Amino acid sequence: MAAAYTFWFRDSSFVQVRDVEITGADADASAEAELAAAASQMSTLHLDEGALRAAVADDPEVAAVSAEANFPHGVRIAVELRHPAGYIEDSSGAILASDGTVLATGVHRPDDLPLIAAESPELSDRATGAALVVAQTLGGAPDELAGQVQSGRVDPEDGPTVTLAAGLELRFGDASQTELKWRAAVAVLADPDFSGADYLDLSVPDRPVAG
Structure with missing residues (x-):
């Protein structure tokens, strides 16, 4: 029962990502928009960096993506761009x-x-x-x-x-x-x-x- 509650809470609206801070993508507005959209489907207890990378996989300017949760509703995404x-x-x-x-x-x-x-x-x-x-x-x-x-x-x-x-x-x-x-x-x-x-x-x- 406790495990089921944990999984429910992990993806519930109580910890849904609402505030997205993206650094390093100033020169790539498209990547910033794609990452923000992908992050908004996640929770701060269940960040999926693989899904974030997949969101910008077709953008050759993006070299790397990492994310850090800011409980309860924030996420910081760091982007490394190719120049x-x-x-x-x-x-x-x-x-x-x-x-x-x-x-x-x-x-x-x-x-x-x-x-x-x-x-x-x-x-x-x-x-x-x-x-x-x-x-x-x-x-x-x-x-x-x-x-x-x-x-x-x-x-x-x-x-x-x-x-x-x-x-x-x-x-x-x-x-x-x-x-x-x-x-x-x-x-x-x-x-x-x-x-x-x-x-x-x-x-x-x-x-x-x-x-």
Whole structure:
């Protein structure tokens, strides 16, 4: 009897979700609306994160969803969004996130988005191959340099290579330690004595080499 009452109360109007607070989805009004609608069908004693994720499963911008109850009628939903990393000129033009997810297709290249100079053999929901490597590299660009990035490619000898607005090439060597390599580039470019280089070899991040 007690168990039956517990299950009844868990899904009763006494604990029905009425107040939904969503954070992290400011740039995606559609996802916010879908999550609010899904949450309103739940109770604070029976939150179903799987159902929340399913509600936005078709939205490529949403990377992760988590929820926390605020008894008796509130729920806080945290959303992690994917952000554009670069633009690839496939047959219709597509915007990729840093994990290779295709965020939009059939669009023109935004002025502030780097060009991904690579081909992806199966560009459907997610990029693969060189396009994925470049997207991952571009997605790691720190704020200090993000506005200067023009394009990225995978060079047969130098690996992932990013070209800045001034023409300087950042040569990463491979796809490992990307964050450290970006930080090394920031440090070198912030040095007032640095000038006149065509490239910066970041393959060993604690010993960058200009040439």
